[in-house]
Amino acid sequence: MSQTDTASGGGQGLPPANTPPANTPPKAEAPSHRGARLRRRARSLGGLVLSLALTLLGLLLITFIIGRVMPIDPVLKVVGERATQAQYDAAYQAMGLDKPIWQQFLRYVSEVLRGDFGRSISTGHPVSEDLKRVFPATVELATLGTLIGVCVGVPLGVIAAARRGGWIDQIARVLALVGYSMPIFWLGLMGLLLFYGILGWIGGPGRQGIIYDGMVPTVTGMILIDSLIAGDWGAFRDAFSHIVLPASLLGYFSLAYISRMTRSFMLEQLSSEYVTTARVKGLSEARVVWGHAFRNILVPLITVIALSFGGLLEGSVLTEIVFSWPGIGQYITKALLAGDMNAVLGGTVLVGACFVGLNLISDLLYRVLDPRAS
Amino acid sequence: MSPLLSVRNLRVSFPTRSGTFDAVRGVSFDLGRERLGVVGESGSGKSMTGRAILGLVRPPGRVTADRMELDGQPILNLPERQMRALRGARISMVMQDPKFSLNPVMTIGRQITEGYRLHTRTTPQAARDKALEMLRAVQIRDPERVFDAYPHEVSGGMGQRIMIAMMLAPDPEILIADEPTSALDVSVRNEVLRIMDKLVRDRGMGLIFISHDLNLVAEFCDRVLIMYAGRVVEELPAHDLKNARHPYTQGLLNSLPRLDHPVERLSVLQRQDSWRDEEIATPFPGGL
Numbered sequence: 001m002s003q004t005d006t007a008s009g010g011g012q013g014l015p016p017a018n019t020p021p022a023n024t025p026p027k028a029e030a031p032s033h034r035g036a037r038l039r040r041r042a043r044s045l046g047g048l049v050l051s052l053a054l055t056l057l058g059l060l061l062i063t064f065i066i067g068r069v070m071p072i073d074p075v076l077k078v079v080g081e082r083a084t085q086a087q088y089d090a091a092y093q094a095m096g097l098d099k100p101i102w103q104q105f106l107r108y109v110s111e112v113l114r115g116d117f118g119r120s121i122s123t124g125h126p127v128s129e130d131l132k133r134v135f136p137a138t139v140e141l142a143t144l145g146t147l148i149g150v151c152v153g154v155p156l157g158v159i160a161a162a163r164r165g166g167w168i169d170q171i172a173r174v175l176a177l178v179g180y181s182m183p184i185f186w187l188g189l190m191g192l193l194l195f196y197g198i199l200g201w202i203g204g205p206g207r208q209g210i211i212y213d214g215m216v217p218t219v220t221g222m223i224l225i226d227s228l229i230a231g232d233w234g235a236f237r238d239a240f241s242h243i244v245l246p247a248s249l250l251g252y253f254s255l256a257y258i259s260r261m262t263r264s265f266m267l268e269q270l271s272s273e274y275v276t277t278a279r280v281k282g283l284s285e286a287r288v289v290w291g292h293a294f295r296n297i298l299v300p301l302i303t304v305i306a307l308s309f310g311g312l313l314e315g316s317v318l319t320e321i322v323f324s325w326p327g328i329g330q331y332i333t334k335a336l337l338a339g340d341m342n343a344v345l346g347g348t349v350l351v352g353a354c355f356v357g358l359n360l361i362s363d364l365l366y367r368v369l370d371p372r373a374s
Numbered sequence: 375m376s377p378l379l380s381v382r383n384l385r386v387s388f389p390t391r392s393g394t395f396d397a398v399r400g401v402s403f404d405l406g407r408e409r410l411g412v413v414g415e416s417g418s419g420k421s422m423t424g425r426a427i428l429g430l431v432r433p434p435g436r437v438t439a440d441r442m443e444l445d446g447q448p449i450l451n452l453p454e455r456q457m458r459a460l461r462g463a464r465i466s467m468v469m470q471d472p473k474f475s476l477n478p479v480m481t482i483g484r485q486i487t488e489g490y491r492l493h494t495r496t497t498p499q500a501a502r503d504k505a506l507e508m509l510r511a512v513q514i515r516d517p518e519r520v521f522d523a524y525p526h527e528v529s530g531g532m533g534q535r536i537m538i539a540m541m542l543a544p545d546p547e548i549l550i551a552d553e554p555t556s557a558l559d560v561s562v563r564n565e566v567l568r569i570m571d572k573l574v575r576d577r578g579m580g581l582i583f584i585s586h587d588l589n590l591v592a593e594f595c596d597r598v599l600i601m602y603a604g605r606v607v608e609e610l611p612a613h614d615l616k617n618a619r620h621p622y623t624q625g626l627l628n629s630l631p632r633l634d635h636p637v638e639r640l641s642v643l644q645r646q647d648s649w650r651d652e653e654i655a656t657p658f659p660g661g662l
Contacts, residue, residue: 283462292477
């Protein structure tokens, strides 16, 4: 008997007690399960940070290359069409374009690390300043939208899977189908027409009513939060009445996606053996679904939510245009049409960095949620 | 003495596109405080019989029976709430592969205490003590450590012993073991079976041992039901297996290699259509 026990207990899965990591002194007593697990996590965390830095560097390399291969002369954009050759050459050298390409890249990286994306030609401001202005607007909208999508979509998907074929499942199916297929600008315009134009329940396009414009001191750039910090309830209510419709629309679209994915993840889990085990134990269906199956879909679900949130952070151009929302989607689109490469690349780096950051967060969450991950 | 479990004319059917499919077609048996083996090839309805007893056949599957009684009380198609009170507490089941039948993201300790606490309404501390006691009973040497471990951190044999500990913790009267050793290495198979066998006998439980392994069943059971195509074709004491009369059982036995009787070629089982529906000499003659 004891033979198999040693073989199975010591050899297969349990971490061997005799190889402590190099940086922690070996302890006298056998390390506990949790301790070993934590140390393993700490070690893999180092690798994660390294891969993150490499990803960001790759992102910068790509934006750098795009900036160089674009058929837009950056010097000409600075000095203007009527500059003399001497002026042109001076600017050419000042921008370091005469240096070898790798030096140009290093210069680009160091500039970006200092938060310097150059000056936007269309707005005349430094790109970083522009981004500081437009990105919070998008973050505010995307966060609220994702919150709505998650808070409604996840329970809807879980219940649809648990009562497969029931009326909730049917409703969820129709909701998702409409969400997938309805163009957002049309829905946005109809929403504005109904709730703003006819019923007058909500604020119109834009982030704020004209009375409150610039009344709340900017701290985060997100008006809902800034007005709370300032304790200005009037401004908060006004900002909320403006954001509620675009956020609901974005929320509805991410709900469609999240609920469908949740449902299919849950169906897969609900047909697995451990769910039968839970039922055999005599657990209620709610505990089987939420306590057992749902915990097992958290990892893929987080990926889906992070992707959907990342997509919204990119700025949903159509929504921003319909609602005159001064977000990053509009900003980048306008810059692109104006050939304003500094603004485009700056915005791209920011959005890309957000994606990488979201990936990091979901990676960290995996480790917490799935004991097999580390 | 009335039997622990009494089943008469159990049928499980599933509607399909091409009509109704009957997975179980009129199975009858009694279970006392004994070890009953159920043998048959895959698709013979043996697993479905076990699930039907636990009320785990999900719609659109349909379960009917002339009688299904636990200790004289009808348990067929009980309301879900009453069925839940039986499941785990009075009838329990061990499934095939612990790799899939244990929840991968929940500690072993929590999985064991969960069912126990549900049925006994005891304190977390008492449940923990009980879980450790059960882990010790299935001969796990370091129960404290295993209590906090996750299923992927233990081996298959250990996982199956944990499963047994988990299912026996609330002291059920009947354990359905559905191919409990098919996923295990041969080396740990017997050990797991012996542990299960001892616990079941010490507690005076009834065991339904579902398997496709005739030798295993002959060794660990008192009585054997042979199933074919959703029906019981033969029932006989385990030690009498060699004297089986039904051609299907004989065919199964002949297709096994024997040390004491080596043959050049093992015979291939020849199935006959008549076995599906012919009259069977049951121990419940004259209808049920």
